[in-house]
Amino acid sequence: TQLLEQSPQFLSIQEGENLTVYCNSSSVFSSLQWYRQEPGEGPVLLVTVVTGGEVKKLKRLTFQFGDARKDSSLHITAAQPGDTGLYLCAGYSNTGKLIFGQGTTLQVKP
Amino acid sequence: KAGVTQTPRYLIKTRGQQVTLSCSPISGHRSVSWYQQTPGQGLQFLFEYFSETQRNKGNFPGRFSGRQFSNSRSEMNVSTLELGDSALYLCASSPQGQNTEAFFGQGTRLTVV
Numbered sequence: 446t447q448l449l450e451q452s453p454q455f456l457s458i459q460e461g462e463n464l465t466v467y468c469n470s471s472s473v474f475s476s477l478q479w480y481r482q483e484p485g486e487g488p489v490l491l492v493t494v495v496t497g498g499e500v501k502k503l504k505r506l507t508f509q510f511g512d513a514r515k516d517s518s519l520h521i522t523a524a525q526p527g528d529t530g531l532y533l534c535a536g537y538s539n540t541g542k543l544i545f546g547q548g549t550t551l552q553v554k555p
Numbered sequence: 556k557a558g559v560t561q562t563p564r565y566l567i568k569t570r571g572q573q574v575t576l577s578c579s580p581i582s583g584h585r586s587v588s589w590y591q592q593t594p595g596q597g598l599q600f601l602f603e604y605f606s607e608t609q610r611n612k613g614n615f616p617g618r619f620s621g622r623q624f625s626n627s628r629s630e631m632n633v634s635t636l637e638l639g640d641s642a643l644y645l646c647a648s649s650p651q652g653q654n655t656e657a658f659f660g661q662g663t664r665l666t667v668v
Contacts (some may be wrong), residue, residue: 475654487559487645487659488598533598541653542611543588545598 446471447538451546458524459554466519466549475537477517479508482531482548524553536554557582567666573634576663579626580627580648586610587629588657589621592643604629605652637666639647 448460452467463473468477492501494510494517501508505528507520521528534546558578567572579661580587588611589601600613621631627648633640643664647657 478656480659484642484664485664487561487647489663490656492657493656535598535657540611542600542603542613543623543647543657544600545590547597 447474447544449477449536449544449546449550451532451534453549454547455517455550455552457552457554460525461523462553464520464521464524464551466521466532466551467516468518468546469516470536471515471540473514475514477510477514477534477536478543479519480535482533482534488531489531521551524551526553526555529531529553558598559646559658561644561646561660561663563663564661565664565666567668568636569590569668570636570638572636573632574636574665575630575632576644576646576659576665577648578629578631578648580629580646581658582659584648584650585627586649586652586655587623587627588647588652589629589631590645590647591615592662593641598645603652610652618639633665638667641665641667 450469478493479491482488492508497512498515499510505522509518532549562577586605588603591599603611605644607623616636623629645662646660649655649657
């Protein structure tokens, strides 16, 4: 069974701090997707990383796909309260299911 | 382009009843997947439909079923509701399913009392 493990599960930081969220697996994924979800809403797709070693930037968010395509990270620079939410990584299993990590709940305090 | 639409947004049902949830995917998308999200279990895959056929199924009991219509709209049904079925049910649409980007609706919050 392919699994995605995220760490940390919870993160509470002050505005302006930097943070990194990790998404790891023992399996190779052809691509990984990152989502952000706010309470009571559906996840919103942030980015898809496809190539091993790829780095994508979305304003203050930097996403990296591991060289072996088994892991990914999300780095936020100078976090703001608007970044608060649940961050999820997801990838397609070899049976075609889109599977998710358990998520990282981020709280950014003003 | 309109996004993924799920109806209803909120639902309260009694144990033993059944419920039907609806999902209208993004125009042109042929794959619709359903997920159950609970605080303890995270996002759990229920099933995927592609061109009116169930292509993938998660590890849920037979009380959970679904279907897809020729216009790609999908419904999921839960029969004989249990308290543990209380959750946010999410629908995601994608052009082809596997290895294509998935876009979610706002979800249906089901509460079983």
